[in-house]
Amino acid sequence: MMKESREEIARHDEQQLRRFGYVQELYRTMGGFSNFAISFTIISILSGPLTLFAFGLAAAGPAAAAYGWPVVTIFVMFVALNMAETASAFPTTGGLYFWSSMLGGAGWGWFTGWFNLIGQVAITAGIDYGLAIFVDAFINQYAPAFPVAGHAGAVATLGIYAVILLAHALLNVKGVRLVSLLNDVSVWWHVGGALIIVAALVFLAPHHAHPWSFAFATLKTRTGFSPWYGFLIGLLLASYTITGFDASAHMSEETLGASNAPSWGIVMSVAISGIVGYILLLGMVTSLPSLSGALGSSNPVLYILTTRLGSAGGNLLFVIALVAMFFCGMSSVTANSRMIYAFARDQGLPASNTLKRLNSIRSPYNAIWIAVVLAFILAIPALWSSVVYSAVTSIGVIGLFISYVAPAFLKLVYPSRFTPGPWSLGRFSRPVGVIAVAWVIFICILFSLPVVRPVTLANFNYTPVVLGVVVAILVVAYVTRVRHHFRGPAILQTGLQNDLDDASYARE
Numbered sequence: 001m002m003k004e005s006r007e008e009i010a011r012h013d014e015q016q017l018r019r020f021g022y023v024q025e026l027y028r029t030m031g032g033f034s035n036f037a038i039s040f041t042i043i044s045i046l047s048g049p050l051t052l053f054a055f056g057l058a059a060a061g062p063a064a065a066a067y068g069w070p071v072v073t074i075f076v077m078f079v080a081l082n083m084a085e086t087a088s089a090f091p092t093t094g095g096l097y098f099w100s101s102m103l104g105g106a107g108w109g110w111f112t113g114w115f116n117l118i119g120q121v122a123i124t125a126g127i128d129y130g131l132a133i134f135v136d137a138f139i140n141q142y143a144p145a146f147p148v149a150g151h152a153g154a155v156a157t158l159g160i161y162a163v164i165l166l167a168h169a170l171l172n173v174k175g176v177r178l179v180s181l182l183n184d185v186s187v188w189w190h191v192g193g194a195l196i197i198v199a200a201l202v203f204l205a206p207h208h209a210h211p212w213s214f215a216f217a218t219l220k221t222r223t224g225f226s227p228w229y230g231f232l233i234g235l236l237l238a239s240y241t242i243t244g245f246d247a248s249a250h251m252s253e254e255t256l257g258a259s260n261a262p263s264w265g266i267v268m269s270v271a272i273s274g275i276v277g278y279i280l281l282l283g284m285v286t287s288l289p290s291l292s293g294a295l296g297s298s299n300p301v302l303y304i305l306t307t308r309l310g311s312a313g314g315n316l317l318f319v320i321a322l323v324a325m326f327f328c329g330m331s332s333v334t335a336n337s338r339m340i341y342a343f344a345r346d347q348g349l350p351a352s353n354t355l356k357r358l359n360s361i362r363s364p365y366n367a368i369w370i371a372v373v374l375a376f377i378l379a380i381p382a383l384w385s386s387v388v389y390s391a392v393t394s395i396g397v398i399g400l401f402i403s404y405v406a407p408a409f410l411k412l413v414y415p416s417r418f419t420p421g422p423w424s425l426g427r428f429s430r431p432v433g434v435i436a437v438a439w440v441i442f443i444c445i446l447f448s449l450p451v452v453r454p455v456t457l458a459n460f461n462y463t464p465v466v467l468g469v470v471v472a473i474l475v476v477a478y479v480t481r482v483r484h485h486f487r488g489p490a491i492l493q494t495g496l497q498n499d500l501d502d503a504s505y506a507r508e
Contacts, residue, residue: 006256013091013258020092021490022253022345026338027176027362030254032261034184039245039269041186041331044127045194045277046324048241051130052393053284054300059234059451060227061220061291065281068231072238073274075439079401080245080270082408082436084263085429087249088421091258094342095249096403098489103410103417106488107478112406113343114474116246119399120336123244125375126393127332128168129382131325132161133389137299138318141311148298154383161379164326165372168333173365179334186327193320194276197305198283200317205287205308215285222295224453233451239443240393241277243400245269247335250342263423333371340367346489385460394447394463405440408433 004012014024049065056064083096092098096116101109136157140148147153171179221230248265252258255265288294289307297303301321306314341364344355359365378395382388411418412433425432448464 009256013253013256016091016258017253019491020090020098022092024253025358025362026093026254028254028256030180030251031256032264033187034180035248035251035255035261036265036268037183037187038251038331038335039248039265040190040273041183041327042123042127042244042247042335043242043269043273043277044190044324044328045241045273045280046190046321047127047130047328048243049237049277049281049284050301050321051126051134051325052237052240053281054295055389056234056237057285057291057300058222058295059236060231061218062215062285062288063219063231064234064237065278065285066215068235069238069278069281070274072235073242073270073278075435076239076242077267077270077274078432078439079404079408079436080266081425082411082429082433083246083249083404084266084423085420085425086407086411086418087252087266088259088263088423089419091249091252091255091262091421092342092489093250093253093338094346094489095246095252095339096407097339097343097348099407100403100410101488101492103407103414106486106492107483108406108410109488110348110478110482110486111474112403113339113348114470115399115406116339116403117336117343117349118470119243119396119401119403120332120339121371121374122378122392122396122399123240124329124332124336124371125378126240126389126396127325128164128329128375129157129161129379129389129392131164131322131329132157134299134301134318134322134325135160135164137302138315138322140298141302141306141315151383158379158383162376164329165333165376167326168330169368169372171330172333172337172368173359173363174361176361176363179330182327183331183334186324186331189320189327190324191272191276193324194280196320197317198279200313201283201287201304201308204313210286210288212282212286215282218291220291223451225450232446233449235443236393236397236447238277239397239401239447242270242273243397244332244335246400246404247331250335250338254338259421260423263421333368336371337364337367340364340371346487348486381462385462391461391463391466394461395466398444398447398463398467401440401443405437408436412437 010028013028017024086099090099090102097109097113100112136148139146147156219227219231221227223230223233245266248262252262255261284304287304287308294300294303302318305317341356343349344352349355355367355370357366378392451461452459
């Protein structure tokens with residue numbers, strides 16, 4: 001059997017897309033590695049584990065990394081496997097929204113789309129605000145008068161955050177090809193950077209390091225709750241990091257071999273991130289000069305690197321992490337904008353006709369700008385609250401994972417509505433789906449709980465309040481207006497549903 005050319009693969013992908021009622025508008029030039037790269041970059045083993053490193057240490061000490069990371073990785077893999085199977089059957093940029101629509105109807109799709117949108121905006125905010133915190137700490141190393149704490153520090157961080165968001169918006173609006181190239185570079189930067197940091201900590205300062213057993217034997221909490229409650233809260237460290245892998249699905253219409261490549265991108269991004277991220281975290285926690293010293297510093301990561309490797313060496317490695325975080329935020333904006341574009345294409349958002357517009361290089365420029373504006377607004381309460389960052393990350397995790405397992409839930413409830421594509425779990429599909437749904441229910445409850453005690457207005461976890469208000473608004477909007485005019489994806493709107501009865505559309 002002769003191998004298909006790029007042109008033949010692209011033509012097959014476009015024919016498949018037409019069966020869903022869409023024409024090819026985005027450039028389909030992305031290969032399998034680039035598709036994997038965007039999810040791997042958004043997971044970002046040099047972003048999430050480091051920006052929430054202080055949170056994990058305060059919640060459970062080194063145990064948050066030693067035990068929490070592998071536990072979360074294993075359960076998230078069940079979510080990723082289920083998602084990969086669904087992505088193969090429905091390879092469109094709409095991703096989760098489209099899948100839920102096909103499996104449960106337009107209403108399910110609309111709610112899934114909104115949870116995915118909320119989660120993506122919160123994750124973008126978490127990534128870039130975390131980068132701003134790190135940049136603030138880095139500047140303070142060379143300009144001690146630059147504020148890193150109190151209201152002045154919060155204002156400085158918010159200003160840096162605005163500049164980072166602006167840079168990411170401009171890159172995505174003006175440089176689609178450059179963003180794709182940087183995503184490829186980012187994979188090697190993340191893997192190489194993580195290994196360089198660990199190697200430097202282990203081999204250049206070996207006399208300072210704790211034995212590996214230190215990470216597994218130290219469970220301490222500063223939450224005011226019991227150590228085991230702190231450990232559970234500390235699962236946010238890994239749960240926040242290993243998100244965003246739906247980006248591979250959102251890039252389906254720009255990827256060659258859309259029925260296979262995005263599925264592998266989803267699974268491999270989680271697997272490789274889980275392994276390399278664990279090595280990085282163990283290297284960090286075993287290099288702790290002291291737990292109290294790390295938590296008392298302006299930035300525990302910078303504290304560890306500069307204490308163990310000196311100012312010059314520590315700051316150089318810190319810059320490696322900063323660049324990786326920048327790549328991560330850039331890719332998050334890319335994926336976020338594609339989801340907004342696809343949802344608006346089916347009239348699922350206010351001002352949909354504006355949000356679905358493409359510029360001369362086929363970039364959804366209005367979707368990009370609204371993504372960064374919403375991310376900025378979400379971080380504004382950080383000017384007054386000390387726990388906004390953990391709350392934003394909790395909102396991102398809950399919003400995304402609800403959207404991740406909505407299609408999994410619908411596959412369990414309506415198995416006859418799903419015909420697998422080339423990438424299939426076979427007889428393991430149902431048990432994988434059950435575990436994925438159960439895990440997400442657990443973390444949605446967990447990350448809505450208080451993170452410190454006693455609870456005050458300054459440290460109140462406003463995650464359940466924000467999500468509750470959002471759900472109430474969505475329900476009212478859907479019941480009073482949306483259900484009367486929203487018909488879901490093009491294939492539902494145009495009466496092409498019967499085409500799906502021929503399962504060959506997913507396997508040709």
